[in-house]
Amino acid sequence: MRKKLVAGNWKMHGSLAENAALLAALKPALSGIEAVVCVPFPYLAQAQAELAGSSIAWGAQNVSEQAKGAFTGEVSASMLLDFGCTYVIVGHSERRSLYGESDALVASKYVAAQAAGLTPILCVGESLAERESGVTEAVVARQLDAVINAAGVASLAKAVVAYEPVWAIGTGKTASPEQAQAVHAFIRGKIAALDAGVADQLVIQYGGSVKAANAAELMVQPDIDGGLIGGASLVADEFIAICRAAAK
Numbered sequence: 001m002r003k004k005l006v007a008g009n010w011k012m013h014g015s016l017a018e019n020a021a022l023l024a025a026l027k028p029a030l031s032g033i034e035a036v037v038c039v040p041f042p043y044l045a046q047a048q049a050e051l052a053g054s055s056i057a058w059g060a061q062n063v064s065e066q067a068k069g070a071f072t073g074e075v076s077a078s079m080l081l082d083f084g085c086t087y088v089i090v091g092h093s094e095r096r097s098l099y100g101e102s103d104a105l106v107a108s109k110y111v112a113a114q115a116a117g118l119t120p121i122l123c124v125g126e127s128l129a130e131r132e133s134g135v136t137e138a139v140v141a142r143q144l145d146a147v148i149n150a151a152g153v154a155s156l157a158k159a160v161v162a163y164e165p166v167w168a169i170g171t172g173k174t175a176s177p178e179q180a181q182a183v184h185a186f187i188r189g190k191i192a193a194l195d196a197g198v199a200d201q202l203v204i205q206y207g208g209s210v211k212a213a214n215a216a217e218l219m220v221q222p223d224i225d226g227g228l229i230g231g232a233s234l235v236a237d238e239f240i241a242i243c244r245a246a247a248k
């Protein structure tokens with residue numbers, strides 16, 4: 001049976017004081033439940049200090065595709081390892097749309113993360129216009145193929161995929177459980193056509209306006225294996241409830 005995994009994406013939120021309060025609430029409540037928080041770079045040391053030895057892993061929200069060098073403002077995968085990161089988000093739709101990250105660049109970041117021993121959380125998903133044009137599966141397939149072509153299907157054994165319909169992110173418009181399940185099943189089926197074993201074990205998270213109130217109905221879907229949570233991951237009671245719903 002596949003494990004379920006919920007990850008919080010704090011995006012560009014937090015402060016030392018706010019983070020300390022949030023992590024202090026999460027740690028005891030999630031004892032024994034595997035979860036992840038992906039924090040802004042400056043707070044990785046704080047996450048490491050607060051979460052070491054707990055059931056909550058931590059990671060970053062972005063990584064350079066380069067190993068080292070004159071790349072001002074960039075952060076390498078080995079630097080993330082220095083701070084005990086296990087996971088890193090790659091290809092979040094905000095990186096793709098606001099910072100122009102192409103499928104090829106996302107694939108390079110995925111490769112760099114894995115080469116350093118990090119587990120990439122690869123985000124895929126369609127915009128509202130793409131959904132309305134009926135090309136959701138084609139878009140998700142293209143985003144997956146960029147990574148599969150660069151790293152091979154077997155690499156997905158050491159990765160997490162997060163399906164995040166762009167129109168559901170931060171909008172309060174969650175995909176219905178059926179809409180989400182349909183795309184998750186498509187993703188798993190596409191990978192199964194290449195490697196059934198990898199597909200069977202692959203954790204596919206759903207992201208987009210997940211909250212305590214809708215987590216349970218999403219998490220019971222057969223191909224939804226957890227969530228990538230934005231806004232609700234900043235509210236301790238919400239994030240705890242989502243993690244518990246996934247762990248049931």
Ligand SMILES: O=C[C@H](O)COP(=O)(O)O
Nearest residue numbers: 009169170208209230231
């Ligand atoms: O990475 C998380 C997603 O962008 C979802 O964000 P949200 O839960 O605030 O809609």
